[in-house]
Amino acid sequence: MAVLKVKFTKTRRGRLAQVLWILNWISVVTGLIIFSLGLFLKIEIKKRSELMISGDIHSVPNMLIAVGTIACIINFFGGKICYDCSDANKFSRWKLFMLPYIICTFFFTFCVFSGAIMCYTMRHELESALYRGLKDALKNYKDTDIPGRCFLKSTIDMLQIEFQCCGNNGFRDWFEIQWVSSRYLDMGSKEIIDRFKSNVDGKFLLDGVPFSCCNPNSPRPCIQYQITNNSAHYNYDYLMEEMNIWLRGCREALLEYYDQLMQSIGLTVLLVWLFELSVLTGVRYLQTAMENVLILGDPESESDGWLLQNSCMETAKHNFSIIKNLGKANQISTVAEKCDPNVDVHVAEYGPDNVPPSSIPTVS
Structure with missing residues (x-):
């Protein structure tokens, strides 16, 4: 039907x-x-x-x-x-x-x-690609004089400004990497040398973020250095006060x-x-x-x-039967060829009663 x-x-x-x-x-x-x-x-x-x-x-x-x-x-x-x-x-x-x-x-x-x-x-x-890509990009943020990485700083800054985000998962990601190039650090300063020595990996780490993390809507001037140090800023409590940097990570x-x-x-x-x-x-x-x-x-x-x-x-049964019959036909032909490898090719193709006369051997 x-x-x-x-x-x-x-x-x-x-x-x-x-x-x-x-x-x-x-x-x-x-x-x-x-x-x-x-x-x-x-x-x-x-x-x-x-x-x-x-x-x-x-x-x-x-x-x-x-x-x-x-x-x-x-x-x-x-x-x-x-x-x-x-x-x-x-x-x-x-x-x-x-x-x-x-x-x-x-x-x-x-x-x-x-x-x-x-x-x-x-x-x-996409999430996996962004997580690993942003993580590597943040590490190379400071390498503005290395070919292939020199535009990463501009790319990340524009990303954080456009999407109003900071870091990979959040602003604290910047605390774990050296994002300031050594060429812009006074290596004769005792404070900077002590900061290098205080880190196991010999990196210049600080509790600060790039300027692109700053929230321009905040009434307070941007605090991008010593973010977690309440005593470094007047009337400031980073745990209680609404911070004037973007809190959302760029991956999100x-x-x-x-x-x-x-x-x-x-x-x-x-x-x-x-x-x-x-x-x-x-x-x-x-x-x-x-x-x-x-x-x-x-x-x-x-x-x-x-x-x-x-x-x-x-319809499904009809198509299945066609496929099944095709499989049986291939199986029968394969078995017939394997049963007697010495069978003449003409007999296998035409059958014993229909062998072409030209293939029948003559007795001299």
Whole structure:
């Protein structure tokens, strides 16, 4: 029994073909949208590639770019097919091509759905890449005279100003690294030498942060040095008073930014998937309805269209039996060849009763 069978008149078939032609051209536009979103996401990730340890974070934008490109190609040809399918005579040219086209489009819509899901599952890889990338970037903040690292200071400062954040997990990350270059330290000062000696790793550590961590909305002038020393500043208690530096870590800020971006892109791609699925359903109805018209032989007659000719269970059993029979056929041929390796190749191919005369040995 056919699944979701619908009866179509000639007029309804023509209208369905016209609507699908329009929808396929709209799908070309949605394909361009997916391509643009993937390209935008790739650029946004590449803009901050210095702050990330590359892993699988580029798989999502690459997937969206590929899906968007394929969508434009498939729906362009789909529009041409649906335009011709309004006429039974023109449909006969596409009859053999229709089923492979529908199967390919079905797998393509699955790829669109996969792209939408990947947008929501990217957070873990992104968080790991940001954690390791920001950690290394903070360590190299002071290396402004080393090739390949000279722009990191500017990058991190602009990041902390733009996203109103400080450090990797928070401002205390700056307490654990030497972020002031030795070339700007007076090595003849006893205080600086004592600070170097007080650290096991021989680093110049202090309870201070770069200027980019300062909150410009604070009424008090920025306290970026001796942050945890209450006696160093008048009327100051760093535990009780609201500090005038950003408390949120940059990893959290960037994750929040990318999360919002990925959720928006994922929702858009999910809506495109639903749209593509509706177009695919319409194309399937048009294909089956037009094939039944050719069987009836009367272009003016009514015809039935359906999604599946048999029930889902019957279709699955039929396909499984085809696969099973193919496996048995291959197994029988393999066993026949292995049973007697001395069997003449002509006998194995044609059978004992149908051996070509040319292969029978003659007695002289």
